[in-house]
Amino acid sequence: MTRKQRRLVLIGTSLCVLAVAAGLILSAMRDSIVFFTSPTDVVEKHSPPGARLRIGGLVKPGSVVRGDNLQVRFAITDGKTDIPAHYQGIVPDLFREGQGVVAEGKLEPGGTFAADSVLAKHDERYMPREVVDALKKSGRWEESESRRPGGTSR
């Protein structure tokens, strides 16, 4: 083989691998990416039941009900709209009424959100950015709340 042919083999193989990688990326993008929405978006955009979503907002004060087997019912609110949600398991340490929360899961036909993961803010100074954006969109965000985000550096 000449140098030129060898180079062609090399370039050909590289392009094949890149094409495979591009294919993998595109197919994974279609199936495994989750869109983030606010409670108002869920209602206004009529998100279809069964779609995977991340909903961010505040845990509505007075909405948390703990049941048997670590069942938790609560409502996520952005001040305009409330979405009822339920979750089974241990909620994070900082999951509290009136505090920011991001829940990931599926919307059930009745409009209830079945969360399979619940994230709360990490510390007093840090608010999940999705929650901030959701609150800002509904006009409930006050600039005084925007303290410096906590450095969860590691």
Add this chain to the structure above:
Amino acid sequence: MIAELGHYALVLALALGLIQAIAPIVGARAGDAALMRLANSTALMQFAFVAFSFAALTICYVNSDFSVANVFENSHSRMPLIYKITSVWGNHEGSMLLWVLILALFGALVAAFGSNLPATLKAYVLAVQSWIASAFYLFILLTSNPFLRLDQAPSEGRDLNPILQDPGLAIHPPLLYVGYVGFSLAFSFAIAALIEGRIDAAWARWVRPWTLAAWMFLTIGIAMGSYWAYYTLGWGGFWFWDPVENASFMPWLAGTALLHSAVVMEKRNALKIWTILLAILTFSLSLIGTFLVRSGVLTSVHAFATDPTRGVFILAILILFIGGGLTLFAWRAPMLKQGGIFAPISREGALVFNNLFLTTACLTVFVGTLYPLALEALTGDKISVGAPFFNLTFGPLFVALLFVVPFGPLLAWKRGDILGVAQRLMAAFAIGIVAVAATFAVENGQSVLAPFGVGLAFYVMAGSLIDLVERTGLFRLPLATVRMRAAGLPRSTWGTAVAHFGVAVSMLGIICAATWGSERIIALKPTQTVSISGYELSFDGIARRPGPNYESLIARFTVRHGAEVIGVMEPSKRTFSSRSMTTNEAALMTIGAGQLYLSLGDPNDDGALAIRLYYKPMVMLIWLGAVVMMLGGALSLSDRRLRVGAPKPAARSAMQAAE
């Protein structure tokens, strides 16, 4: 006073950095040896000043001098001494100071130990290293000064973020930074070679050990970070594919590729241009990682928008060095001479394959990390790209790569015999297949793919050792001969085998822990018991204990296996009043290579305590594998060729320069 001295030392370091950024280049252009030598002293002095500056900040922390804003924000007088020291880099400003400290350290190391480098190459390398350092000194001084004073000194500090008050975090960032920043030398060498327009095997002989050293630290740093996340975050995950982790993983992938391509360049004088490009890209990924973590773009777009100075400054550094590096590459690389040729099936070919797959895998991580940011910036849509994405893209590429790993070291240089190698790997194939069958027999149908993963891991383990077994004559020759032959093998051969073995060990741990782990999430009252994978835990009760700067709630569990008591687990929750935060201290019990993992949730109103209990089989192998990889790197680094072989090529290049 000491804070002001630290600040002043940093300003002096910047001044020295600016001199070193220009003088050696002028010297190299004009052939002025004195100007070139100047870089040696400035590099050493720079390091001394930055080290002084770092020590000054550390003293402020140890003395709890809350008149310094940075200390006030991140320390507390009642914190144990060790955390007072680690707080220095537990925040933005201090960690950037650590960054430049390590950058200056690497510059000083080249100045101190690079006496056998060609004078002009050394001058250029030190100059480029100083460009990077000066940019970051400026960044610290203009946007992130850790030495700012408060007008009135508060009596008490605001405490370090409690999740960072952990021994794992004491050593994780410095290790990671040595790795990250160590790649700056590869970058400096690449740029220096491009400026000179000349590159040879001696270049690779220099770059490879430095890259290897950086890679070792990065490997162990990433592993430490993963273990820290595993026991701190309280739900037993060891890798989250979150952008902060990816920020350190991408340079690791590119750096691993660089190590391998530098071998080809050193041995066969081929793949020169690619190696240069890879050196530039690896450090670029380190810079991108720094940008992601340090600009605040990840925690909150909001923070980035209201205080954009830091982010924009790092972005400018990023564009300057990556853009500049790549432009220089596009301009100068075609001038570099082509190296030796090789057939596609050969050791070189296998290393090219390695590079191709590692860089492509790196690309998928890059896309998954930056796509959400790009999409949000462009359309405002917010998405999360999580583990499923990376499992589907990174996973298959890495599996393909692993399959080829044992072939590489067995193939001959220039032109290899793939069938011959496959024959020599028969034993490894057999071991792999037996492992698949055995796993299927034991696991009773929980997963279809995982047994193949286990088989692959065993095949790679066996395959990496085959070269050693054959060359030492193990199982064939008397033991004394084997021992002699083993001692005579190049350390780099040992290093390759051990490092590849380590990759397979980690992989085995990941597959086992992820597939066959079990999980119980349950609310328990005292005296109740819970069982998992044959272990029975009984809840003895709760106690409260005060710590130095927190209150802890400790639950005590007795662990039984059968009737026998094998130990006690005491998970706890710590409440830090200074930040009104709680942290979860999981209890771990190592049983063989597996672990029982127990962490606490909230107490219910009826006195029951929610707990998370996991059994993670083989989980320790994940981190053990990383240690083995690092050991492999250390063996390779101790190779005779890298210790005593260097003066010869230096003489050769000196001759070339004289031509």
